[in-house]
Amino acid sequence: MRKYIIAIVLLAIVLSCKKETKTEGYQPRFVVEGSIEQDGYANISITHNLPFYTRLDSAQIEEIIIKYAKVTVSDGLEEEILTGSYDRKLFPYFFYKGSSLKGKAGRNYKLKIEYAGNILTAETMVPARKNLDSIWFENRDGMDRQLCIRFTDTPNEKNYYKIYTRLEKDPAFTRTLLSNQDDQYFDGKTLDLKLNRGAYNNLTQEYDSYFVAGDVVELKFATLPKSGFDFWQGFQNELLNAANPLMGSTNALKSNIEGNGIGIWCGYGSTIYRITAK
Amino acid sequence: MLKLSFSLIFSLFVCFTFAQTKTFSGRALDLSTRAPIPEVMIKYHNQVFYSDKEGGFKFEIGSGTVEISFKHLSYKTLVIIVPKDSVLKRDIYLIPKENLLDQVQVNRSRNAARLNNYELITHSDLGKKPGLFANPDLLNEIKTLPGVTNGGEGNSGLYIRGGSSGQNLVLFNHATIYNPSHLLGFFSVFNTSAVNEAKVYKSGIPAEYAGRLAAVVDVGSDKSIADTLSGSAAVSFLAADAHLSVPLTKRWTIKTSLRKTFMNYSIWPIVNSFSKERTSLNNLGYDFYDVNFSSSLQLDTQNNVFATFYIGGDRFGFELGRFGIANAVDWRNRSGSVEWKTEPFKNSTLNTTAAYSDYRFNFRLDQDGTNARINSAIRDFDLQSTLGLTLKKQHIKLGIAHTSHRFVPNTPDVATGSVKLDFGAANVYHSSETALFFSDKFDLGQYFSFLLGSRFTYYHVVKQVDDKINEPDFNTLFWEPSFNVQYKLNGATDIKLSFSRNIQTAHLIPVAASNFPVDFWMPSTNKLVPQKGIQLSLGLFKNWGNAFEGYVDFYYKRMNHIIEFNGGLSNLLDNLQIEENAFSGKGYVLGAEFFLKKNIGKITGTLGYTISRNRRSFPDINNGTEFPFRYDRTHELNLSANYPISKKWNLSSFFTYSTGNAYTAPVGRYIVAGSIINEYGAFNGARMPAYHRLDVAATYQFQKRKKYKSELSFSVYNVYNRKNPIFDYFQFSGDLKSSVSIQKKSIALLPVLPAVAYKISF
Known part of the structure; x- marks a missing residue:
């Protein structure tokens, strides 16, 4: 009996020396933040995520901004390929902007992003605006x-x-x-x-x-x-x-991006x- | 299976009918207090019996003059001669030993006498370990038992053999207590002066208890009739506490205990002065009160009525200065019970209890102009009657029980500006359980003892919508068998095996993201079916004379339809239907408990160690892969020691170590709208640091006066100031245009805390 107890205690000591498992599970993904306003143009920014413990400095931040994607917005009848644009006052300073396809209340808009073999899609609706009293x-x-x-x-x-x-x-x-x-x-x-x-x-x-x-x-x-x-x-x-x-x-944020991405495409x-x- | 059990009941009845013999019976009572003395060792010839929890005994004696001895560690041994043809039913009065310090030894070698492996904690056991702020507490004492763990700092929930705190049935004088803790593990709702004894069943749960998957904690107050006025009062840095026992007549005693903390005036202003910065919690506050009352009335030698009520309330709150948010939770327990004990016929006892329990929990969040509340409540009425029959070689219990519950799981109430948001009618559920139960305790030969139990329950629930009761929402009939067997290897060593299957119809919704206990109880419905579990345990129990006792107990538990709620409290604010958001899954626990107690020498103490593995799998969490239970404890170690330096000074210490809680940690980050958002990894995929702490206390007994005695205690909680974090979060600072730094912030609540308490009793 005593021998047995000693064995169990030894086992416990060995187990307690086991290294604690580190958090794993990071998966690289694109992050999309897109909007289309009623009577306005689409505006999309694309970045990608980072492992939790990565250092976040200006070089790293520069790297996560996706600048060479093909971004297409369509309402089923018309289609527009957005063009890249800069505004250094904003983050991300690089975004994709529409100039011909305007959002109309009650209509659905599809977003398609193509980048390095990845395709991300999403769909949203532009609701009618509402006035304050x-x-x-x-x-x-x-x-x-x-x-x-x-x-x-x-x-x-x-x-x-x-x-x-x-x-x-x-x-x-x-x-x-x-x-x-x-x-x-x-x-x-x-x-x-x-x-x-x-x-x-x-x-x-x-x-x-x-x-x-x-x-x-x-x-x-x-x-x-x-x-x-x-x-x-x-x-x-x-x-x-x-x-x-x-x-x-x-909880994870409820994304509406299909494909290897998270984020929101919203009217x-x-x-x-x-x-x-x- | 049902048929088999009924035939078993029937065959036992047959045994009973044919068992007609002469018996010697009575009760063992304390000469000074007239209190019943349980577990008195009664020797007659070569046979040994023990008095039951009411001091009762009953056994066969020969027809001639016989000699019977009554032995108990706290009482002087009494030997009586029963002449031929004398009265065969009488009460035996035992004289207490002078030295009451030895009372702790009451527990000694009891283990072997108990067939199923429950742990008994008596009033005198409390206070042998250093309590926080010199306050001994029952739940804290229970947490030092092997297989029982705390939930970490700030969480006073009981986690027994891998179960959740909602899987314990906690009874206080027969009434269910839904939240037995006052927050932060300082105190339980059980005021030490109102506790006589507590039984903790970790396995082989007897049939008289309604189903819970993990354990039963049955706490009882002192039922004895007092002959003199007595009382005590204690004051510490945190709380004041008073107890009074008043004999109204020779057969009627009332007792009351009152307790009130004033931490909002003592400890919290000090704690808050250290957290002025906007980045942490501000203005922490917490206080509670409780009141116990009991009445013990002896109608005649065969009829006793014991009535109690309890009321207690808590309020805990803090602010998050940087968001202008104030959070508070408050809860209240109310319970009452009346117990009538009688002897309807020879060799029998009939115990009938009516109990009431009412629990309310409120959550508040206030943010400039918006006030949100979530209220939750349960109310129970409970009626139970148990007939105990003592036969030649067996003890049978037959009973019937009915409980009706009213659940209001979560009623949100949100006002923003002048508009009260409309959440529609509150969800109200009415459920009931009607049960028949039966147990039989008997010996088979010289070596084997058995305790078999069966409980049949009919469960029924309806949902109330707008004052109308809907048709039965869900009903079911289930069976909960239990089986305990003890094999006596020799006088000092026993092997015990127990099995029980339990079904639980009330669910405590665990709010995964919250780090404080928040209580939302839900009844079983067709969407949230009853939890089911089986437990098997096998142990070796041994005494080494009076010097040491110890045990090794292995257990395996399997659970089905258990619940996780993967969300925060904010989900409960706007999600009216809990069952739509709770996940159902299964789990298992495998563990071994080791316990050693030293009763002799200057230094006495206990050592308990548990190794266990506690896993869950839910189809909707982690894609169905197995994950550890939040309170999974690979290791758990408790060490306590007591050292009387002199007749006046006593030193005690307590050390505890356990594996940290599992939690869901962030694994990635991304940037949305200029803010950094965490991406969370596997559910419960990470671990908090291990929890450990050392407490010490010294007590000084003043010279006993004629009318009163008093003592002064000094205690230090968390001697080496271990920061046991309850919660980690990450704070970002900087600018996305240059660089961003991330700081890991840990919230630990209790630093090293010295305290002084003075207690006077008369």
């Missing part, structure tokens, strides 16, 4: 002003909304903190939302929830299809909850408002 600022501490909006959901119709803001000086729109809305729970109702600004990205921890009196603010109120809502909801969940031990986040019906914080 009103937009205003509410006073907060000192000079802080909170942006508020009111809109009325169309009854008995499935709608998804996404809200962005930007300051005049910003190069692009930034989603608000809780920027996605699903009318499942407010079908046909009038909704007042007090908006908090979102961080530009998750590389910075410092940002302001409110605007300051005097700011010239643009607000983008967009409708989007379910696939887009699901993707951006997952994105928001990852940003907000991955660092929250109570909520947590371990939007956007209305842009401009207002000065007083």
Whole structure:
């Protein structure tokens, strides 16, 4: 009996010396972020993913941007091959832009990306845009002003909304903190939302929830299809909850890209408002 | 199979009918407290018997004058002479030994006496190990047993032989306690002064307990009738605690225990002062209270009524400063029970209990203008009646039980601005279990003892929609057999084999992404069928006189239709139907437990080690490939030691080590909308660092006064300040145009924590 116990204990010691298995499972994939606006042109950026522990510096970032893909958008009748374009203020600074095929409400658009033998496809719909009932600022501490909006959901119709803001000086729109809305729970109702600004990205921890009196603010109120809502909801969940031990986040974002890729190809019906914080 | 069991019951009844003999019976009671004394060793000729948990005994004696001895480690041995033709039914009063310090030895060599391998923890066992902040606690004591593990820091769930915390049936005076913990493993809901004893069944679960796949923890309060007013009070850095026992009449005693923490005024302000930066958790807060009340009434020598109620509540919250988000969870247990014990006819006991249990769990998330809540609740009514029959060579139990449950698994409530989001009617389920059970304990020859059990349950569930009860959603009939056999190799060594098949109809939905216990209970429906499991265990138990005792116990467990919920709490906020998002799969656990206890010498203590393998496979997770259970513990080691320096000073220490939790780690990254997004790898594919910790305590007993005694305890939790992380996350900083750095952030809750507590009792 004693011998047996000794043997088991020895076995346990040997087992405990076994190296812990490292996380494996990285698979190289393309990352697509594409949009087509109602009355606007398609805009696509393509990058690829990286193993988790790769160093991320400017050289590496340069390398993940795909610049030589053939990107085609079609609505079933017309087809357009997008052309590469640069804007150094943005990331990724290289993207593919349309110039002839405009998004029309209610119509479906197919995306095809061909690159180094890979083919990625996706399909989306451009929903009709929706107007806000009103937009205003509410006073907060000192000079802080909170942006508020009111809109009325169309009854008995499935709608998804996404809200962005930007300051005049910003190069692009930034989603608000809780920027996605699903009318499942407010079908046909009038909704007042007090908006908090979102961080530009998750590389910075410092940002302001409110605007300051005097700011010239643009607000983008967009409708989007379910696939887009699901993707951006997952994105928001990852940003907000991955660092929250109570909520947590371990889910993959719901991509609508077919082929060896992840990301989103999404149609939007956007209305842009401009207002000065007083 | 059903037929076979019925015929078995029938044949046993036949045995009973023909067994007509003269018996000597009664109860073994404590002379000073009149409390029943279980497991008194009773010797008559060459036969040995043990009193049952109510102190009762019953056995055959010869027709002439006989001599019977009553032996118990905490009492002076009593030898009685029963003359020919004297009264054959009487209570035996035993005189307690002076030195109560020896009470811990009550447990000694009990193992061998127990047919099925349950662990017994008595009130006096608590406090032998250093409790956090000098507070001994029942669940913490249970967690030091081999095969029982904690869920890591911040998680006070019990994980027994590889089961989840929702696979244990936790009973407090017969009422089910759905969440037995106050958070962070500081305390359990069982106030030490309200606990008399706890039985932990890890295998061979007896038929009188309703099905759970992992284990049963049956906690009982002290039922004894007190003869004097007594009480105690303790104050520490964290909590205050008071206990009072009042004899109303000679046959009626009431007892109450109250406890309230004030950590929001003591520990949390200190902890929070270290986490001012926006990158971590801010404004942590946590407090709880609980109240126990019991009434013990002896109607006559054959009728006792014992009634209890418990109420306790917790609130835990923190903020994520950088998002302006405040999170909080609060939960509340309420339970009550009435137990009536009577002796309907000779050689029998009838135990009837009515119990009530109500558990509520609320989750809150507040973010400027948006307030989200998820509420979850369960309410149970339980009625059970058990008839115990003591025959010549067997002890039979027959019973009937009915439980009705009302589940409200998750009711979201979200208000954004002035608009309340419409989630429709809450999901409400009504389920019931009606069971018949039976067990028989008997010896076969000199070496073999058996305990056989059978439980038949009819389960039924309906879903309530808008105050209307729908047609039966799902119903089923199932059988839970159990089998225990003990083979006595010699006086000091036993081999025990046990088997049980258990079926569980209530599911605790494990929120995989959350690192704190969040409780959403769901009944079985046609989409979420009952969990099924079998367990087989084989062990060798040995005593080396009074000096050492030890065991090796091997177990194998197989489970079907178990549940994983691969999502976060946010999924529960907008997903009304849990069953649509829960995955069903199967799993197995294989393990060996080693335990050694030293009872003699200056230093006494225990050493427990468990090696196990706990795997799951779900068709919808990891493409069906096997993955480790989140609380898979390859190794688990517990070491405790006690050293009385002098009559006044006592030192104790406790060390624990276990393999870290499995979790889902990121394996890749990509950039979307300028933000870095994690790509997660295999489910539970990575491991947290091992959990280990050392606690020490010193207790000083003041000179005993006439009317009261008092003690002062000093304790240090996590002596070497081990940071046991509960959660890892990654924080990015920099700029995509130049370079981005990634920092791994670990959240560990409890650093080295010294504490002082003062306790007074009268």
